[in-house]
Amino acid sequence: MTTHTGTATHVTHDHPAAEKSFIQKYVFSIDHKVIGKQFLFSSLFFFVFGGLLAMLIRTQLAWPWQEIPGVGQFVYGNSGNILAPEAYPALVTMHGTIMIFFFIIPILSGAFGNFLIPLMIGAKDMAFPRLNLLSYWFMVPAFFIMLAGFFVEGGTAAAGWTSYVPLSALPDMVPGSGAGQTLWIVSLTLVGTSSLMGAINYITTVVMLRAKGMHMFRLPMTIWALFITAILVLMATPVLTSALILLFLDRTVGTHFFLPSGGGQVILWQHLFWFYSHPAVYIMILPAMGMASDIISCFARKPLFGYKPMVFSIMAIAGLGFIVWGHHMFQSGMNPVLGTVFMTSTMMIALPSAIKTFNWLATLWGGQLRLTAPMLNALAFVSTFVIGGLSGVFAAATPVDIFIHDTYWIVGHIHYVLFGGSLFGVFAAVQYWFPKMFGRMMSDRWGKVHFVLTFVAFNLVFFPMFILGAYGMPRRIADYTSYNFLAPLQSLNQFMTLSAYVLALSQLVLFGNFFYSLFRGQKAADNPWQANSLEWATSSPPPEHNFHAEPVVYHGPYEYSSPEVAEDWLPQNHALDGAGLKKTPTPAAATGAAAD
Amino acid sequence: MGGLIQNASTFGPAIDLMFMVVLVMTSVAFVLVEGLLIYFLIRYRARPGQRAVYVHGSRRLELAWTVGTAFALLSLALYQRPTWAEVKQTLPDESTALVIGLSADQFDWDATYPGADGRLDTADDLVAPPNLLYVPVDRPVIVRLQSKDVLHSFFVPQFRLKQDAVPGITIRVWFQATETGEFEIACAELCGLGHYRMRGLVIVESSEAFEARLAELRPK
Numbered sequence: 034m035t036t037h038t039g040t041a042t043h044v045t046h047d048h049p050a051a052e053k054s055f056i057q058k059y060v061f062s063i064d065h066k067v068i069g070k071q072f073l074f075s076s077l078f079f080f081v082f083g084g085l086l087a088m089l090i091r092t093q094l095a096w097p098w099q100e101i102p103g104v105g106q107f108v109y110g111n112s113g114n115i116l117a118p119e120a121y122p123a124l125v126t127m128h129g130t131i132m133i134f135f136f137i138i139p140i141l142s143g144a145f146g147n148f149l150i151p152l153m154i155g156a157k158d159m160a161f162p163r164l165n166l167l168s169y170w171f172m173v174p175a176f177f178i179m180l181a182g183f184f185v186e187g188g189t190a191a192a193g194w195t196s197y198v199p200l201s202a203l204p205d206m207v208p209g210s211g212a213g214q215t216l217w218i219v220s221l222t223l224v225g226t227s228s229l230m231g232a233i234n235y236i237t238t239v240v241m242l243r244a245k246g247m248h249m250f251r252l253p254m255t256i257w258a259l260f261i262t263a264i265l266v267l268m269a270t271p272v273l274t275s276a277l278i279l280l281f282l283d284r285t286v287g288t289h290f291f292l293p294s295g296g297g298q299v300i301l302w303q304h305l306f307w308f309y310s311h312p313a314v315y316i317m318i319l320p321a322m323g324m325a326s327d328i329i330s331c332f333a334r335k336p337l338f339g340y341k342p343m344v345f346s347i348m349a350i351a352g353l354g355f356i357v358w359g360h361h362m363f364q365s366g367m368n369p370v371l372g373t374v375f376m377t378s379t380m381m382i383a384l385p386s387a388i389k390t391f392n393w394l395a396t397l398w399g400g401q402l403r404l405t406a407p408m409l410n411a412l413a414f415v416s417t418f419v420i421g422g423l424s425g426v427f428a429a430a431t432p433v434d435i436f437i438h439d440t441y442w443i444v445g446h447i448h449y450v451l452f453g454g455s456l457f458g459v460f461a462a463v464q465y466w467f468p469k470m471f472g473r474m475m476s477d478r479w480g481k482v483h484f485v486l487t488f489v490a491f492n493l494v495f496f497p498m499f500i501l502g503a504y505g506m507p508r509r510i511a512d513y514t515s516y517n518f519l520a521p522l523q524s525l526n527q528f529m530t531l532s533a534y535v536l537a538l539s540q541l542v543l544f545g546n547f548f549y550s551l552f553r554g555q556k557a558a559d560n561p562w563q564a565n566s567l568e569w570a571t572s573s574p575p576p577e578h579n580f581h582a583e584p585v586v587y588h589g590p591y592e593y594s595s596p597e598v599a600e601d602w603l604p605q606n607h608a609l610d611g612a613g614l615k616k617t618p619t620p621a622a623a624t625g626a627a628a629d
Numbered sequence: 630m631g632g633l634i635q636n637a638s639t640f641g642p643a644i645d646l647m648f649m650v651v652l653v654m655t656s657v658a659f660v661l662v663e664g665l666l667i668y669f670l671i672r673y674r675a676r677p678g679q680r681a682v683y684v685h686g687s688r689r690l691e692l693a694w695t696v697g698t699a700f701a702l703l704s705l706a707l708y709q710r711p712t713w714a715e716v717k718q719t720l721p722d723e724s725t726a727l728v729i730g731l732s733a734d735q736f737d738w739d740a741t742y743p744g745a746d747g748r749l750d751t752a753d754d755l756v757a758p759p760n761l762l763y764v765p766v767d768r769p770v771i772v773r774l775q776s777k778d779v780l781h782s783f784f785v786p787q788f789r790l791k792q793d794a795v796p797g798i799t800i801r802v803w804f805q806a807t808e809t810g811e812f813e814i815a816c817a818e819l820c821g822l823g824h825y826r827m828r829g830l831v832i833v834e835s836s837e838a839f840e841a842r843l844a845e846l847r848p849k
Binding site for chain 1: 647654706
């Protein structure tokens with residue numbers, strides 16, 4: 034099925050279909066926009082849940098083994114109202130697992146990928162709408178199975194989100210390695226299957242269903258990023274799934290893939306796990322990078338600087354992302370020669386990220402910056418991602434990693450790239466595309482309040498982690514206070530915990546804004562941001578098949594402030610003359626011939 | 630780290646220096662990037678009647694910042710090679726170093742010393758009390774690191790030393806302490822509910838005091 038039908042305009046008739054039931058419209062829908070919103074709402078739920086787990090972790094680190102007034106009884110009732118030692122590893126395990134697999138990946142790829150891809154490429158829906166429905170409905174049992182871990186004997190998995198063996202392979206090694214670990218494995222296998230279905234759909238859709246004139250190098254960065262992310266998902270996820278199956282077999286039927294007692298290799302798990310999980314971190318950042326590019330360009334009223342270098346950088350990050358996994362394993366006991374190999378590839382992967390950062394800066398230079406809430410969040414993405422990336426250079430330097438591996442330096446690094454990077458990217462994207470999704474505007478003023486509170490509190494929580502790491506504070510330690518070299522760090526930990534409470538409470542502003550605006554927000558125009566990409570060329574929200582007439586594309590999405598156009602924007606489906614709207618050229622307009 | 634906590638081993642200074650080098654380089658990048666970001670935010674705020682610069686890119690700029698960054702990263706990669714090799718890819722001469730066995734399990738550290746026969750893993754090995762590792766100052770020590778159950782990690786912050794203990798493998802780690810004193814061991818790989826309390830001590834003493842310790846451990 035192709036959309037290149039030859040004529041400049043191709044009118045599709047919206048047949049008044051048989052009235053769909055509530056279940057068909059909102060529950061088992063094959064409409065990518067509905068499925069995208071399903072992913073959005075379940076992701077937001079798990080964001081809150083994962084965040085609450087983080088608050089419990091931070092509370093223990095500030096006041097070890099103290100009863101939390103009110104909350105303690107509810108959460109720790111089975112262990113005398115205080116945290117039990119075996120529960121701390123379970124908390125960190127579930128916080129990481131939920132944030133990664135049930136929040137960040139589903140909201141970026143599942144929610145925004147689904148909602149935006151057909152719209153931004155000018156298609157009616159995904160290539161495989163029923164497969165799309167399945168991809169969401171595989172997540173639903175995964176949710177329940179993962180949450181069931183809280184109710185089984187021994188509790189949830191407690192071997193870290195990284196599930197290193199033998200701790201995760203031998204049920205006796207920690208209570209969570211009983212039924213909880215099995216449930217964890219099954220749940221993630223379903224999540225992986227869901228991801229694979231989505232990846233197949235996204236890749237096929239981008240390749241096959243672009244509107245007439247939408248050449249690959251006229252795609253917005255959001256689509257390039259989601260497309261390349263889908264390729265990463267497709268190639269990496271099966272390795273995790275295989276590793277999970279091998280672990281499941283070791284745990285249940287007596288195989289010894291990972292267990293030395295039967296000839297297995299402990300470190301093998303780490304190779305298989307990180308072979309997926311390193312690309313996974315790029316799965317978690319690339320969509321945010323793409324969306325940030327589009328949002329920054331729009332609100333700077335300037336073309337994205339270096340579009341092709343930006344596209345090739347994303348490809349480089351994805352490609353190199355497959356050959357750096359061993360940098361998680363420098364101290365693992367693998368051959369130190371591999372340390373040098375992976376150090377080299379890891380240093381190389383810093384390069385395309387740096388190139389992207391310089392291009393974002395150059396996009397701002399000479400712009401007419403509109404500092405809306407989405408723009409502020411996109412800029413926060415850039416500034417905190419830079420800190421996250423720079424802190425990674427320390428870990429890439431293998432001798433330094435000897436000290437900072439498995440310390441809070443790494444926890445700081447990952448949260449700067451994941452919260453600072455991905456999450457500010459999500460905040461930007463939610464507020465930018467909310468009008469398109471729901472037909473109403475969010476409050477920009479409250480968006481700015483949320484931004485300031487979150488940005489300040491975020492840095493107060495996570496920047497001190499580099500100090501903790503430099504002092505050698507290890508990760509996943511329930512109580513560091515009996516170590517002489519760590520006891521002085523308690524007051525800093527307490528400060529961080531109080532900041533974390535502020536950070537958590539600040540999210541109420543976003544949620545309040547989101548849900549209030551859902552029902553009472555100002556009605557949104559088709560194109561409230563005066564942006565160029567195709568999703569803004571249809572109504573807010575779009576009709577069932579997205580466009581009343583199939584769009585035709587004449588140029589890329591970054592024609593802002595063109596001297597040949599009176600307005601400072603030019604939609605992709607508007608030509609400068611001929612078909613589409615004719616714009617009046619501006620005399621003696623902006624300087625700078627494009628040097629590309 | 631970089632001087633934040635005491636260093637008491639021979640390869641510590643090289644690691645701390647590496648940290649400082651990376652700190653200087655990343656700080657320069659940080660100030661440059663964040664500084665430009667803040668400056669642009671102020672300088673290029675939208676003003677009525679003005680128009681943004683219509684430019685799509687610059688081949689010259691792309692080349693400049695790509696080559697510059699690549700050069701910095703390559704220098705860093707080359708610079709850190711020798712230190713990594715010294716710590717992880719070489720061992721002191723086993724005939725002159727003190728060879729100690731260290732076995733990690735849930736949740737303590739068990740050190741063994743060669744007995745009268747001078748070899749480890751023989752019947753006359755000396756066993757130290759749990760969570761204590763005695764070593765002489767200014768002498769190379771090779772630790773044969775093992776685990777009895779799950780992954781642990783032998784981390785001595787003040788020696789800038791870390792090595793995962795892997796079930797099924799014996800891994801040789803070396804260090805040479807430069808000061809006497811007591812230096813804490815922390816487990817640096819999640820190993821179960823007692824991970825947080827897997828604390829040990831490396832007790833570094835003069836050669837004479839160390840020999841006296843070993844004598845105490847010998848059966849009477």
